[in-house]
Amino acid sequence: MKEKLFRFIKRYRLFLILLVINLIVLLAFPKTGNRSFQLTYQNLLDMLSVMPPIFILLGLLDVWVKRETMIKYMGEHSGILGVLLAFFLGSAAAGPLYAAFPVALVLLKKGSKFSNVIIMMGAWSTTKLPLLLFEASAMGYRFMLLRFVLDIFGIAAIAFATEKLLSKKEKEEIFKNAATLD
Amino acid sequence: MTIIFYVFAFSALMISFAKSKEKTKTALKKAWKSFENILPQLLLILLIIGMLLAVLTAEQISSFLGARSGFVGVLLASLLGSVTLIPGFVAFPLASALLHSGGGIMQITAFVSTLMMVGIVTLPLEFKYFGKKATILRNSLALGFSLMVAVIMGAIL
Numbered sequence: 001m002k003e004k005l006f007r008f009i010k011r012y013r014l015f016l017i018l019l020v021i022n023l024i025v026l027l028a029f030p031k032t033g034n035r036s037f038q039l040t041y042q043n044l045l046d047m048l049s050v051m052p053p054i055f056i057l058l059g060l061l062d063v064w065v066k067r068e069t070m071i072k073y074m075g076e077h078s079g080i081l082g083v084l085l086a087f088f089l090g091s092a093a094a095g096p097l098y099a100a101f102p103v104a105l106v107l108l109k110k111g112s113k114f115s116n117v118i119i120m121m122g123a124w125s126t127t128k129l130p131l132l133l134f135e136a137s138a139m140g141y142r143f144m145l146l147r148f149v150l151d152i153f154g155i156a157a158i159a160f161a162t163e164k165l166l167s168k169k170e171k172e173e174i175f176k177n178a179a180t181l182d
Numbered sequence: 183m184t185i186i187f188y189v190f191a192f193s194a195l196m197i198s199f200a201k202s203k204e205k206t207k208t209a210l211k212k213a214w215k216s217f218e219n220i221l222p223q224l225l226l227i228l229l230i231i232g233m234l235l236a237v238l239t240a241e242q243i244s245s246f247l248g249a250r251s252g253f254v255g256v257l258l259a260s261l262l263g264s265v266t267l268i269p270g271f272v273a274f275p276l277a278s279a280l281l282h283s284g285g286g287i288m289q290i291t292a293f294v295s296t297l298m299m300v301g302i303v304t305l306p307l308e309f310k311y312f313g314k315k316a317t318i319l320r321n322s323l324a325l326g327f328s329l330m331v332a333v334i335m336g337a338i339l
Contacts, residue, residue, distance in 0.1 A: 015226040022229060032236050040232030047228070050184055051217065053191035059213030060194050063205045098224065098304045101311045102216040108311075118320060125298040131274075138274035139281070146335055147291070154327040162319045174313050181311070 047096070054099055062106050070110035078113060083156070086116040090123025100124040108178035114171050115163035122155030223307045230303055231266060241283075247293065249286030256332055259289040260325060263296030265303060273297050288336030295328035 009016065022040075026033025074082040093100065100121050107117045127148060136144040163171075198206045247259050277290050300321050301308065308317040 012222045012225070015222055015229065018226060018229045018233075022233060025233075036229075036232045036236035038232075039235050040228050043228045043231060044225075047224070050187070053184075053187035055213040055217045056191040056195060056210070057187075058216060059209035059211070060198055060206075062212050063209040064198065097298065097301055098220065098227070098307055101307060102220065105216075105311055121320070122299070122324075126295070135274050138278040142339060143287075143291075143335070146338060147295070147331065150331045150334060154331065158320065158323045158327060161323055162316060165319055166316055170313070170315055174316060177313060178311070 051099060054093065055102070058103055058106060062109075065110065067110045070107070070112055074107065074110075074112040074116050076113050078116070082113055082116045083119060086112075086119040087123045087127070087152075087155075090120040090125075091127050091129050093124050093128065097121065097125045105178055105181055108175055111175075114166070114174070115159040118159035118162050119155055122151075122158055126151045126155065220307065223304070227303050234266060247280060247285045247289040249284065249289070251286065251289060255286060255289040256292045256329065259293040260296045260300075260328060260332075263293040263298075263328070264300040264321075264325065266297060286336070287339050288332045291335045292328055292332035295331050296325060299324035299328060 022033060022036055026037065072078070074085055078085075089103075090100070093103070103124075104117050104121055107120065108114075132144055132148060135147070166174075195206065198209060247255050247262075249255075251258070273294060277285075277294050280293075281287070281290050302321075305317060305321070308321075312320070
């Protein structure tokens, strides 16, 4: 019990420290502190509302999709199909970029090609379909379309460059590290 | 849109459950574990964002990011976008408000693009998954790309 509490505090220590600071701010400057808590609370609610389905689908993907299947469709020799799948997977997802890390981890574990994982993250961060409609209504269609087209090339270029700039050994390290995480 | 995800996830869960109770249980356990794994950093990030946005007002931001702020404004916008990490559903109304209160296209594009692709606050989290080199490569390339997009969009629009 005591050990469990200790582990909890150790893992959440930075958060707890900042929480205390925020509470002090709340006492010293009620207006700013209050706003800060309200924004945090709102963001937390937003986040918690999009995350459950992502993680459930992630768990199912992990359990049901065999490593061989993933390698076949997104692995080293998956070619253009793997690239398209990575784009689709990222674009269809919801949630901020940090929600993509666990997804990337599963892809790495199941033997997806490294550049395809980076493409998935790129698509996840910028070319999300529901977000595009939202972007068009807020910024106009010209803005959205131009950014969308540029982003597609950019995401592919970033993935290609990251893959090329890492040595074979460095990539092996990443895959090895992924296998130890969960 | 989120509703579609819920329906999809729920249906998938039902199909999985019909096929194998055991595997579904494992899947849910894994789902919870990977969520709990990022929770400490996630809460920390949300608090940092809350504090930042509470201190900075929209007027202050737009005075730095106006069309006349030039390339310095673009760099500042990228820095701001890289540090902050707010969901697009919040970012676009903010970007649109900035644009209407005198922000420049180039600066706002740099802000939006880095906001989505570059995450300084989340670096420690990304290190954990991809290691230092790949993470820094991805983020610097994304930053460079964001600046390029900003300049192109500023020139065309």
